[in-house]
Amino acid sequence: MESIRERLAVPPERLRRRLDPASLPFKTTAEVEPLNGTIGQPRALDAIEFGLDVQNHGYNLYVAGVPGSGRETTVRDYLGRYARTRPTPSDWIYVHNFDEADRPNAIPLPAGRGVQFAREMDEFLESARQEIPRAFDSEDYERRRREALAELGQRREELFRQMNEFAANRGFVLEATPTGILSIPVVQGRPLSPEEFERLPAEVQQEIRNRDAEIQEHVSRALRQVRQLEKEAAERVRKLDRDVVTFLVGPMLDDLRDRYQDCPEVVAYLEAVRNDLPEHIDMFRQARQPAVALPIPQPAQAQPDLNRYRVNVLIDNSHLDGAPVVIERNPSYYNLIGRIDYRATFGAMVTDFRQIRPGALHRANGGFLVLHVVELLREPFAWDALKRALVTRSIQIENLGEQYSAVPMARLRPEPIPLSVKVVLIGPLEVYHILYQIDEDFQELFKVRADFGPDMDWIDEHVQNYAAFISRRVHEWGLRHFDRSAVARVVEYGARQREHQGKLSTRLLDIANIVAEASYWAEKAGHEFVQADDVDQAIRKRRYRSNLVEERIRELLTDGTIMIDVDGEAVARVNGLAVLSFGDYAFGKPSRVTARVSAGRGSIVSIEREIELSGPIHSKGVMILSGYLRGHYGQHVPLAITATLTFEQSYEGVDGDSASSTELYALLSALSGLPLDQGIAVTGSVNQFGEVQAVGGVNQKIEGFYAVCKEKGLTGRQGVIIPAANVKNLMLDDDVVEAVRAGRFHVWAVRTIDEGIEILTGRPAGERGPDGQYPEGTVHRLVEDRLRRYAEEVRAFAAPDGAAGAAQVASGEESQ
Template identity: 45%
Template sequence: MISPLTPDALRKICPPESLPFEATDELKPLDEVVAQDRAVEAITFGVGIRCEGFNLFVLGPAGAGKMTAIKRFLASEAAKLPTPPDWCYVNNFVDPQRPRALCLPPGRARVLQADCERLLAELKTGVPRAFESEAYEQNRQTILEELQKQTSDELEALRKRADALGFGLAKTASGFMIVPMLRGKPLKPEGFEGLDEEIKQQVGLRMEEVQKDLAATRRRIRDLEREAKNRLDGIDREVATSAVDHLIEEVKDNYADHAAVQAHLEAIREDVIANVDLFRRDQTGAQGQPDPTAMLRQGMDPFDRYRVNVLIEQGENGGAPVVVEPHPTCQSLLGRVEHQVQMGALYTNFLMAKAGALHRANGGFLVLEAMELLKQFFAWDQLKRTLKHRRIRIEEPGEQFRLYSTVTLEPEPIPLNVKVVLIGSPWLYYLLHGYDPEFQELFKVQAEFSDRVTRTPDTILTFARLLSTCCGAEGLKSFDRGAVAKLVEHSSRLAEDQDKLATTFSHLLDVAREACFRAGRNGHQRVTAEDVRTAISAKIRRANRLEELLQELVLDRTLLVDTEGAVVGQVNGIAVIQLGEYHFGKPSRITARAFLGRGGIIDIEREARMGGRIHSKGVLILSGYLGGRYVQQTPLALSASLAFEQVYEEVEGDSASSAELYAILSSLSGLPIKQGFAVTGSVNQRGEVQAIGAVNAKIEGFFDVCRARGLTGEQGVLIPASNVRHLMLREDVVEAVAAGQFQIFPVHTIDEGIALLAGREAGDCGPEGTFPDGSVNGLVQGRLREMAEQARAYAGETPAASPAADRHDAEVG
């Protein structure tokens, strides 16, 4: 017979005296990634390599501190990298719809913006002042007077030539016209009609000659006016050039090593000279009333064309940027072009182009939550396209789906040099890797965070330093070493392994925060072990209402679970119910009925479509075990039904397969099974009991039922021997075992388990394939052979003993 586990094997204690400190406030803060060597190696490689496509996907369980670790690690690495340049947008004077991008050294974009603002202010005052000079007015007046004299001379000469031919010039609103003259007076139309035909013909010929002369005079006057205008424009250009050149040159001197900036300043000079009237225009009318055009331009300053839109300005601290974008939409990633409404119309210009997260992270690192990214419309495709082409293009999302085209800006794309870090769960990584070929090309570095780490003195000390860092950052009370020891034990319980610590630091730190709250309520200067124990119990109490309800149903025997006595074909199994992050064990009665037949083992849960695939697999294994173990030389003439009593949800998993096999063996042998025991563990076809999950919750679930009904010392749980290392049971369970009130047995094989449950030796197989008489296996083998003989006899007797059947067969034939 196997022996029960000792209390020391049920929970690995962390002795407070083994910790090399009295309290966490003695420890140095932690500034490195905790116990994730594999992930750190991958991140170091992914950050260091500069080849295209080596972006990172950081995967791991929720609460493992992936985001915190990544931000801390990237901040350290980014400080070693050079500071990326500034970027700004300026007006494209050739095509204003396509603003130009300028690249400047860190911190220079804001300087350029200030220089251009100062230049604009000086132009607004300097240009009008230049046109107010006396020399300019004199030159302008001279040209205008010359034009007027030349025009007068031309008209006077025309008048004389027309008078010689008998015509005069009359000035009208539209210009000059030819009028026939008679005796020095204009000839009226009725007078002209009264002339002889010959005279009228002569007058017409002379009029044609005068009209040609008038047309030629008009052309000469237009040429004179055009020449005068060119001279005036030349004077204006000379004055504007003299006023603008020295101002532009002063700014250009500051950017002698930036050809793109100098080219832009030269374009400003040409545009100012070409549009000098913009600086000379008075913003109010002659009567002092507001100019309607000026009112229309409110919010649309025509001088915006000379300003600078600083898109990205790097800080003065140095290093590369680390940007975490919590809401990665298309616009928040790629930037956007804003609009203003003016008199019912949308208006925009290059100053309304805004940077996105990729702009801010350019030259550094961009951290994104993978699930949040995939939830945003178009964001995933736009990010892949941007990374593939290595340039950031600001565009409206869904532009290709618009019914009507609208005029908008198309800013010049900016070259991209960024390392993108996606953070997500393992299943999301493998889903993208399997179904998105572009994902494999763009995210070649996999950095996986483990959910557990080996429990050693070094890792315990590291955990304590992490706790100290959290306390310092959040202003929490320090933890004494007894409290730290309890948190270490709780971490191993979360990992369900005595030799591991869970890396779900978010859960552990939540417990620490609540323990700090409890310590404050209890008036403790430091958090103690009792505070931690109280916090864990309170957290469980907030989540275990359903567990207590099911316990009540078991106690009042609404749910049938026996904890005393012995019954044939009946065993206690234990299921696990998951409620959010809390799970607990629920005992259930499993029954088996064996009888003559050829149906094999009938899984009632599967037949009722309440059993999952893994559970069905576990049941099918039982037939292989029975046939190979007991009746290799005879057919298996058995039908057996298995059922989980009073279970109305889907049954999944194979952890109850050993319990089901015990119930079948009991039904075949006729030996009752002790109901003070519960069983968990899967089984293979060779009868070996295999490890299962949630072993602690299963043991505690049955223990709670037994304790409520009264512990007798004859109760316990059978678990797979390979699960012993996973035991981190509650302290009350360990105390009950130490007091001899409860037992936990490690089982290697079905023979060990059935011997314990039936209170009889299982029996070893002899050389002829038989088992000792009276043993459990002997009784089972005997019963199966008896069934085979009965089936053979029944099959041989049926045709001869039933003449009616013979007649029926003949009729059918």
């Protein structure tokens, strides 16, 4: 009769799925067309296509998946193709606002014409700077200036003549001084000195003062008329200058206006330049003194500064063929929305519209912006700035220092630029769920989610796609081509990464790394093409570079520092299996799980949970054990026990329920008194009905225990019990598969605790008969007998004359 170990043993051919190289329709990847696009992500591509085609507000995309799954490469390739079918967006320029200097105007121009307009404005200014001074140096200008001032000069001279005549008729002479015009009395044809004036009789002095007051009043009236003439002279000169400038620049501006008739905002700006430029002639010529002796006020000489008429080309799309695709890997606040730079001038920080700098939103406007959400959320204020731009559909450039200043400060306020962009966020699925729950704007702005799955089916089409991906990497990175045996190994490696015989990993970064490293080892070995052995060598070396911790722990297990037996039998002890992960490397580690039982009040205590080293999932697994005991035994006998469970020599946190079946086996052994085979390790979750459920990391767990058994010596009876549901996840190393094929190691797949306990003890678990009893000698009968004895002891000690004994039972003291 076939034993249960033989019946439940997993055959070697089911421990790892192989790909027959002969089934591949090529000899080397040199015959395979390189992959164009992505593989195994139809759901994600459908979502991306939908999100890009829908033009309604808020249909931005969130591309979710694990790093290395080809998210960014796929998005970049897809957007690159899609963007070429979209129209090229406008250029954007900033120009001076002649009405409000602190609010520069933003003007759109057809793609390529922004730089053209800036160049033409520079040429216009250069021509104006040459022609205007030449016009003011011409004889014609001097003649017209003299004519404009000649009449005013005559009128001024006539006023001075009248003043002098009026003073002379009253016995005074006028003298011009820096402080004004003085009137000096004249006696007998000569000016009267102050001393002589003081010696005159009082009545004569008074009479002279009266005449002087009359003269001063007349002089004041005349000087007012002179000042009015001077203002009129200055205005005539200014009008002449404006006319000259307007005459010179008018045709040039008309020519520009004609070339930009299709851009109304540019035409309006040119008209503003036409009106403003004559008011700033001193930018083009040096200040001049009047040709006549008139004290005409002249403005202070200014340094030529024509920048107010220049153009700041913010966005130049002349190089684009279609819409822009911008990938911003440093999405800080300023890199997103732009900034206003300042420059130091004479100890002060100044700025103007020419210092406005674009951000990623400006560059992507009219196209697509790709951001990594984790990088975005790390940057202060960046997430809010992005949302504000998408909600308002405009880009408002504001420096943070100005926004959060404690006092108002002078600043530029550039005109906002209308925003039309499709934003693609790339990030983990967990971040998507968090943002969806806590940020109501996120739900409105990112309505399309594209999920990149971690795997794809192992089918011929996807195997061929793996080969095409290898061919692409070979061409892009200059590697050696792979023969069909090497491609088959890479496909198997992809299945191992997903721990599934029917799936291949879509984390193409890992595949690309193995491809590159296998090519390296093929070169070292002198192989023309990469072979299967080169891929195996790359995998071994990759593991060797990362498994130092694994080797140190294995040494501790082998030399007895960490106590574990891989041979013999023991009661209430069983080898459990855990997976330790260190970044990019994970390995299996066996641990001894023990149980102790006594009469008590029906409680199962996990020592890890009591000292808070247990995570919630592990605690749940321990509580399930109570449900199992109640379901199997509590219907017939009181559960008058106290049990403790622990992972021996474990000093780190424990979580997960993959050890719950292991703990149950130890508990059943403690209750039944039956020893467990120490050459067998166990993994698997259990439910309250005793069904063994699938767990993760099954390959690492088996390989980890096999390595310890190999170090301590294989006996031919050692092996691992796994859930039957995990058989499809087996992609074991060749060394383990060959050991199983040779009978030196075993893997058993169980569906229930009954099957597992029979393998461990060599005793049948037992089923209740018609009388409601388990058969004699079975595991369940021995457990139930022990529980019944505990119940009787508790009842006896609980009698009135056994109070002390009851206290002893309640303390959980062992009575095994």
